[in-house]
């Protein structure tokens with residue numbers, strides 16, 4: 001059960017494009033802690049569903065896949081992330097907007113969320129875990145040592161996502177991306193189960209106009225104040 005373990009957890013929640021992924025990775029690297037990219041799990045459920053040829057809203061079959069899917073996170077020799085789903089390399093597919101939209105759809109189903117709960121909690125391992133998502137602080141790790149809620153204006157988030165996808169060589173359109181982000185935000189915020197919202201005890205950081213280093217420094221300072229790691233860690 002979350003919180004009953006002595007392993008410290010830092011939650012970094014927020015909407016798409018808020019920079020959670022980048023910040024979580026940088027903080028995990030600086031602290032030498034493990035990382036849970038919970039969004040990747042929802043993306044993998046969507047990909048597993050598509051690979052199994054499931055069309056429409058077959059919730060029980062998606063929940064079964066969420067429990068059974070074999071997932072391996074690793075790194076390529078060039079330093080890029082590598083993700084395998086049931087032995088298949090899905091690294092590129094996983095980061096597509098199609099997978100993101102599919103993830104937002106399956107993430108609204110309580111059975112799928114329940115099926116992923118233990119997998120997420122089991123990723124808390126010594127010396128600590130940085131948990132990146134939407135409901136890390138509200139549902140998955142309610143007793144976390146530190147909860148951050150990262151925000152930025154919708155315009156800035158769409159622009160960040162645009163640059164990120166463009167850098168990866170994807171053909172993207174800023175207006176379409178802004179619309180998709182707004183739709184996904186609305187679905188994530190208004191769903192019945194585990195909607196996106198800051199935990200009551202979360203520290204809210206608005207990253208609009210801040211660079212990655214500044215946000216990482218702020219999170220590292222908060223961790224020092226909670227005695228999670230020593231002062232002087234560098235991003």
Ligand code: DC
Pocket residue numbers: 016038039040042043100103104107108132133134135136184188
């Ligand atoms: O962070 P991301 O873009 O990879 O997340 C993809 C989708 O998964 C997002 O639209 C909402 C969902 N998600 C969620 O509901 N709960 C989480 N803890 C993480 C992601």
